Amino acid sequence: MLLPCRPRHAAGCLLLVVTLLAILSCAAAARPAPAHGRHDGAGWHAFKRLQDARRGSRVTGLGELKRYLAKFGYMPADAGAEHGGEPTDAFDEHLEAAVKRYQTRLSLPVSGRLDAATLDQIMSPRCGVEDDHGASVSPEHGGVGVVSRFTFFKGEPRWTRRSNPIVLTYAVSPKATVSYLTRDDVRAVFRRAFQRWALVIPVSFVETEDYDAADIRLGFYKGSHGDGVPFDGPLGVLGHAFSPKNGRLHLDASEQWALDFGDGTETPESIHLESVATHEIGHVLGLGHSTSPKAVMYPSIKPLQKKADLTVDDVEGVQLLYGSNPDFRLSSLYNELDTSMSSERSSWVAASARLVVGAVLIILVTHL
Structure with a gap:
């Protein structure tokens, strides 16, 4: 039980306050750094004005949002338009249905309105491949699709070769480059990204x-x-790739591409090149977008975020197309997942401790 701090107890209370502040500082220091920073670049940031719009609203910019949702496969291009013309700024039943499909597809709370979480996702830089290009895993795959969230391009196209393993050649364009990245650096990034899938x-x-x-x-x-x-x-579409056996993989040269973070060269708009390269190679192999936010094949990524490591969902999807590398064990990824979950639990415990200590500190200070 906490006792009020009377004057004669002031020294003891002050010592307790200092101790609690030290504990709070240690907990804060142990907190992992955020995965990404704030970004105020171009892209779809103007959609922020649409927050809390819902069916029946009429807000300037909803017509542009309809074009966005049509672009990525959530509504027909002529839905919500007047007499086949430009989409209107009315939040009609077509837009509400599209928003619900978008929320369902990207594992967001399904409300049918433009809440903060939905708009944050819409404004995030993303892959240019339509989300509905992916066909859900079919029943003949042993029911894996019941719990898995990966998808394939329609028809499940894949590369085929007479060799085993399949050998695919790749090349980085000697002309289509960005001036601030050396060719050797770009080649090294793609070498690592391809190796992730080859493993x-x-x-x-x-x-x-x-x-x-x-x-x-x-x-x-x-x-x-x-x-x-x-x-x-x-900060709009970062890149796109075509399904097998097209082989084209294009990245937007207008982005601020980064090889890594933490060396002082990144900006709030920097995009991790290897993460996007790994994602687009998944498309080249035949994977569509995953509905799992942690998967490499999820359609979006934030500035200053790294997401190049394949998850169980990514691996299960691509192995249904090509089989498993004999030297790879899926259990290794499950072990990594367990480690990640343990880290998240530790972060939650640290956050809870900070809240408790903060509450105690407030009580003590108010009684000084």
């Missing part, structure tokens, strides 16, 4: 200098670049 499936990736003859062709481009899917500038 789990019987597919080998071999770099070649012959760009035109390579199975997979990589490059950085701005705006309209000849594939019918133009890029839109910083």
